[in-house]
Amino acid sequence: MAYKLVERPDLTLAERLYLPAVMKGLSLTLKYFFKRKKFTREYPEEPTTVPEGYRGLPALVTDDEGRTKCVACSMCEWVCPPEAIRIIPGSLEEGNPVEKGPKEFTLDTLRCIFCGLCEEACPEEAIFLTDQYEFCGESREEMIFTMDKLLEIGGTRIKGVKKWKKESDAGFHNKGPIR
Numbered sequence: 223m224a225y226k227l228v229e230r231p232d233l234t235l236a237e238r239l240y241l242p243a244v245m246k247g248l249s250l251t252l253k254y255f256f257k258r259k260k261f262t263r264e265y266p267e268e269p270t271t272v273p274e275g276y277r278g279l280p281a282l283v284t285d286d287e288g289r290t291k292c293v294a295c296s297m298c299e300w301v302c303p304p305e306a307i308r309i310i311p312g313s314l315e316e317g318n319p320v321e322k323g324p325k326e327f328t329l330d331t332l333r334c335i336f337c338g339l340c341e342e343a344c345p346e347e348a349i350f351l352t353d354q355y356e357f358c359g360e361s362r363e364e365m366i367f368t369m370d371k372l373l374e375i376g377g378t379r380i381k382g383v384k385k386w387k388k389e390s391d392a393g394f395h396n397k398g399p400i401r
């Protein structure tokens with residue numbers, strides 16, 4: 223492939239002096255300093271609202287009967303760029319139509335970059351990014367969220383993939399996540 227060399231354009235005298243650009247920046251600063259109404263939010267007393275589709279803390283969800291939707295397929299763990307997710311899968315009881323579920327599922331919130339790839343990759347619609355941006359802890363260990371905590375944050379999602387519903391229609395009943 224032949225590449226075309228792009229010539230760098232010659233700078234004008236004004237561009238070489240930098241002063242016009244500096245003055246332009248300063249005039250904008252002064253405009254905001256004197257003219258615009260000052261705005262200060264008294265956070266956290268005055269909470270802010272996040273736009274729709276905001277990518278906050280990822281969390282696990284349960285179906286309408288309180289059973290975890292995750293099947294421990296590890297797709298999210300595999301796709302996660304900073305390797306924030308750790309899953310230990312386990313088998314469900316024999317005769318169960320759903321083969322496995324997460325025995326342990328942790329999310330290191332200090333590593334998470336809120337990219338949303340886990341949500342994209344999940345075939346069971348079991349993990350979603352919430353609108354939560356306020357979470358803190360006093361140690362690194364505290365910032366590694368357990369499965370119980372993630373399920374509590376995620377809550378229930380009725381729409382979407384219903385693996386348990388489909389199977390329970392055939393006479394199977396299950397306890398849900400492995401403990």
Ligand code: SF4
Nearest residue numbers: 302334335337338340
């Ligand atoms: S949002 Fe991105 S970084 Fe965070 S757990 Fe999901 S895949 Fe990993």
Ligand code: SF4
Nearest residue numbers: 292293295296298344
């Ligand atoms: S959350 Fe989704 S992608 Fe991750 S292990 Fe569970 S089922 Fe698989």
